[in-house]
Amino acid sequence: MARDKSSSTSKTGVDRWNSNEGASSKSARKTRRGGNNRRRSTQGRGHMFTLLALAALLIASAVGFIPPAERITQGLDIRGGVSVILTATKTDGTAPTADDMATATAIVQNRVNALGAAETSVQQQGTNSILVQIPGATNADTAIETIGRTGHLEFVRLDAIGDADALAKISAGTSDVKLKEGTYTAFMDGSSIRNSAVAQATTSATGAYAVNVSLDSDGAKTFADVTTELAPTHGQIAIVLDGVVNSAPAVQTAITDGNVSITGNFSLEEAKALKTVLDSGSLPVTLSYSESRVVGPTLGQDSLRQGVFAIAIGGAIVVAYLFFFYQGLGLLTMGSLAVFGIIYLGLLALLSRMGSFALTLPGLAGVVLTTGSAADSSILVLERFREEIRMGRSVRNAAIGGTKEGISTSLDADAVQLVTALALFFMAVGPVKGFGLTTALGILCDLVTMFLFKAPALRLLGMGTIQKHPRFWGIASDLAEAEETLGASASDVQTKKGGVAHA
Amino acid sequence: MRNHFSFEIPFMRYRKVLLTISAVMSVLAIVGLIVRGVTFGIEFQGGTEIDFYDTGAITIDDMREALVAAGEEDPTVQTTTVEGESGFLVRSGTTDPQVATEHADATAAALGLSAESYNVTTIGPDWGADVTRSSLLAFGVAILLIIAYVSIRYEFKMSITAVIALIHDMVIILGIYAWTQIPVTPNVVAALLSTMGFSLYDTVVEFDRTNDNAKTLRDGVHRTYMQICNFSVNEVVVRSINTTITTLVPELAMYFFGGATLKDFAFAMILGELLGTYSSYAVATPLLAIWKTREPRWAKLEARYGEGASTTTVTDA
Numbered sequence: 001m002a003r004d005k006s007s008s009t010s011k012t013g014v015d016r017w018n019s020n021e022g023a024s025s026k027s028a029r030k031t032r033r034g035g036n037n038r039r040r041s042t043q044g045r046g047h048m049f050t051l052l053a054l055a056a057l058l059i060a061s062a063v064g065f066i067p068p069a070e071r072i073t074q075g076l077d078i079r080g081g082v083s084v085i086l087t088a089t090k091t092d093g094t095a096p097t098a099d100d101m102a103t104a105t106a107i108v109q110n111r112v113n114a115l116g117a118a119e120t121s122v123q124q125q126g127t128n129s130i131l132v133q134i135p136g137a138t139n140a141d142t143a144i145e146t147i148g149r150t151g152h153l154e155f156v157r158l159d160a161i162g163d164a165d166a167l168a169k170i171s172a173g174t175s176d177v178k179l180k181e182g183t184y185t186a187f188m189d190g191s192s193i194r195n196s197a198v199a200q201a202t203t204s205a206t207g208a209y210a211v212n213v214s215l216d217s218d219g220a221k222t223f224a225d226v227t228t229e230l231a232p233t234h235g236q237i238a239i240v241l242d243g244v245v246n247s248a249p250a251v252q253t254a255i256t257d258g259n260v261s262i263t264g265n266f267s268l269e270e271a272k273a274l275k276t277v278l279d280s281g282s283l284p285v286t287l288s289y290s291e292s293r294v295v296g297p298t299l300g301q302d303s304l305r306q307g308v309f310a311i312a313i314g315g316a317i318v319v320a321y322l323f324f325f326y327q328g329l330g331l332l333t334m335g336s337l338a339v340f341g342i343i344y345l346g347l348l349a350l351l352s353r354m355g356s357f358a359l360t361l362p363g364l365a366g367v368v369l370t371t372g373s374a375a376d377s378s379i380l381v382l383e384r385f386r387e388e389i390r391m392g393r394s395v396r397n398a399a400i401g402g403t404k405e406g407i408s409t410s411l412d413a414d415a416v417q418l419v420t421a422l423a424l425f426f427m428a429v430g431p432v433k434g435f436g437l438t439t440a441l442g443i444l445c446d447l448v449t450m451f452l453f454k455a456p457a458l459r460l461l462g463m464g465t466i467q468k469h470p471r472f473w474g475i476a477s478d479l480a481e482a483e484e485t486l487g488a489s490a491s492d493v494q495t496k497k498g499g500v501a502h503a
Numbered sequence: 504m505r506n507h508f509s510f511e512i513p514f515m516r517y518r519k520v521l522l523t524i525s526a527v528m529s530v531l532a533i534v535g536l537i538v539r540g541v542t543f544g545i546e547f548q549g550g551t552e553i554d555f556y557d558t559g560a561i562t563i564d565d566m567r568e569a570l571v572a573a574g575e576e577d578p579t580v581q582t583t584t585v586e587g588e589s590g591f592l593v594r595s596g597t598t599d600p601q602v603a604t605e606h607a608d609a610t611a612a613a614l615g616l617s618a619e620s621y622n623v624t625t626i627g628p629d630w631g632a633d634v635t636r637s638s639l640l641a642f643g644v645a646i647l648l649i650i651a652y653v654s655i656r657y658e659f660k661m662s663i664t665a666v667i668a669l670i671h672d673m674v675i676i677l678g679i680y681a682w683t684q685i686p687v688t689p690n691v692v693a694a695l696l697s698t699m700g701f702s703l704y705d706t707v708v709e710f711d712r713t714n715d716n717a718k719t720l721r722d723g724v725h726r727t728y729m730q731i732c733n734f735s736v737n738e739v740v741v742r743s744i745n746t747t748i749t750t751l752v753p754e755l756a757m758y759f760f761g762g763a764t765l766k767d768f769a770f771a772m773i774l775g776e777l778l779g780t781y782s783s784y785a786v787a788t789p790l791l792a793i794w795k796t797r798e799p800r801w802a803k804l805e806a807r808y809g810e811g812a813s814t815t816t817v818t819d820a
Contacts, residue, residue: 087630140604140623145601292625293624294622298619309756310761314753365690368756368769369694369697369772371753372749372751375749376746419652423645424645424693424697428637428693436693
């Protein structure tokens with residue numbers, strides 16, 4: 001009775017499953033007694049409760065993923081665009097530090113932003129790679145060229161710029177003035193910068209930010225000379241990155257110790273942007289192309305459409321086959337596949353929203369693979385269920401035992417698949433990671449489906465409906481076989497096969 | 504008997520035929536590996552792959568000429584068909600993405616193709632080494648974990664035969680890739696790994712049943728290890744066929760309707776699935792039965808009740 005109580009108050013499908021398991025081994029051995037009816041009704045209510053909880057989960061998922069085209073982020077190979085992996089190396093052969101990588105990533109981000117494409121993403125991957133994704137990039141050439149360019153940072157005295165047009169623009173405050181090659185001479189380049197940092201400006205009362213730059217000894221000397229010359233007239237020094245004037249601060253005092261502070265009422269973002277510019281001339285690492293994929297925008301969509309079509313056709317054939325083979329019980333398989341699909345899409349939409357998932361073509365292959373496995377685990381349960389009936393168990397007990405044994409076999413199968421999926425996700429590099437991820441997620445959804453749908457649904461049906469219509473549910477032949485065996489020699493069944501075998 | 508058939512399929516009677524077929528396939532595969540060798544995808548060795556789609560009436564010679572004119576040195580050109588539209592798959596040793604896209608642009612322009620009708624993938628030479636190392640690592644770790652799992656759960660002779668079946672599958676699949684010269688990409692490795700794990704599991708389920716039956720089955724019909732193996736195979740064969748069909752059907756759909764990437768995955772999965780299921784019955788189980796029959800206890804039973812002694816169709820007493 002204590003067990004009954006616990007099963008009627010427990011909340012999750014897993015608990016319910018476990019508690020039924022205990023009950024089933026008992027009721028399987030014993031004949032019906034008083035109390036059994038009551039147990040049956042509490043279990044029935046428990047299964048109903050699990051299914052209701054599942055219904056709520058399904059509605060939440062459906063709300064989350066509809067419409068899937070918007071809610072599930074698409075990878076570059078599906079949206080089309082340019083995807084590049086850059087690998088960083090250091091000239092002295094040491095491994096790039098986390099700082100180096102952060103700086104390099106910021107610099108690449110800057111270059112990518114300059115392309116003006118929307119929704120670009122620049123992420124560090126592993127310890128020494130940077131993944132750049134530019135969706136829908138139509139001009140792959142420009143994109144690849146811009147990302148790969150090493151920034152050339154120069155410091156130019158304004159009075160060393162020969163282009164009058166450019167000078168006028170700079171003094172008018174126009175941003176990003178382009179200087180023609182040969183019209184200016186730099187007195188120092190980015191290689192003299194030892195490091196740069198963003199700090200609160202010491203001279204500012206408003207809390208504006210400044211960028212502090214420290215120069216090496218050669219740079220300090222040059223800078224001292226120039227600033228001593230310019231300070232009396234507050235002459236300007238243009239900071240030029242790849243021929244474009246980024247800013248042109250005026251010299252306030254002579255700077256002789258190589259510690260330059262650039263102020264200008266910067267916000268934190270502005271200061272950081274300037275720091276990135278200053279750093280890009282002295283990129284701490286050398287970036288080289290490791291992988292570059294250029295996908296035409298319509299082609300990716302075609303691939304997605306083909307993939308979805310393949311899943312739909314495959315799913316339909318599987319369901320039809322299972323109806324043919326298991327008749328009414330095929331409904332259960334169809335239900336499990338539907339439940340599986342909805343939870344899966346919901347999970348993918350959730351992860352997309354959190355920004356940690358994008359569906360790629362290898363990922364889509366993973367979806368196809370796990371859809372097959374989800375159908376698989378239904379078969380394990382159904383086969384076991386029918387086998388138990390053939391062994392002479394009542395439909396109700398066969399439903400309980402069949403789900404228990406079938407699910408335990410599925411758990412083993414899932415464990416094997418999860419091992420490979422996780423090995424791929426964590427160890428492989430490149431797009432194949434996406435395959436590992438969707439496979440692993442699919443397995444999780446299959447587990448949820450087993451406990452929240454397959455087990456309670458089959459057990460609920462096993463309490464009466466299936467018994468009443470054995471022909472519709474496709475178990476008539478199994479019942480007949482059980483009867484035959486039992487009739488032939490009742491004792492033989494026990495000796496023939498002791499205990500419970502694996503499905 | 505609890506299978507869906509009214510008779511027992513005599514798998515074990517044909518064990519020598521099945522093992523011979525497997526041996527012949529393995530030898531053919533090894534010959535293929537030696538004679539033709541496996542082509543690896545650009546992901547492993549660096550290079551460029553350009554997929555042209557919807558190329559209409561352009562011939563393979565036109566394509567090659569245009570590529571060479573664009574500056575591509577010695578490209579490999581193959582024709583492809585996706586959804587009835589013809590296309591080309593071009594591979595070359597170019598490892599600079601900028602050069603590769605320029606060549607692709609020039610080729611498309613020369614042939615009058617739109618700028619959206621092709622994909623260009625370029626892999627740097629060092630990256631290839633990285634990909635190879637990480638793929639091998641993932642592959643090795645996964646296989647070792649699976650083997651460890653099988654060894655812990657089951658008897659020594661079972662894990663050895665299961666692993667032999669696995670190696671048999673690998674060799675034949677590699678042989679197929681060698682004979683067809685389809686490039687092995689990281690996607691192929693991933694697909695094989697996931698189906699192989701699954702198929703190895705098929706063997707395990709079968710062995711599990713055999714183990715159980717060897718201990719508890721006392722029906723007076725199945726006495727020798729051969730007979731018990733055969734009975735066990737029959738018990739799980741329907742399940743096995745059904746699970747293979749349900750996983751195979753979506754993969755076939757992916758193969759016939761999917762684009763290049765999905766086809767790549769699907770082909771490897773289909774091979775892994777079919778061979779994995781086949782080897783469970785045709786390699787692992789017969790080998791186990793032959794090996795176990797040599798144990799004194801089973802040898803004695805074999806001598807009394809085996810094929811040589813009487814027929815296996817003794818009716819229930």
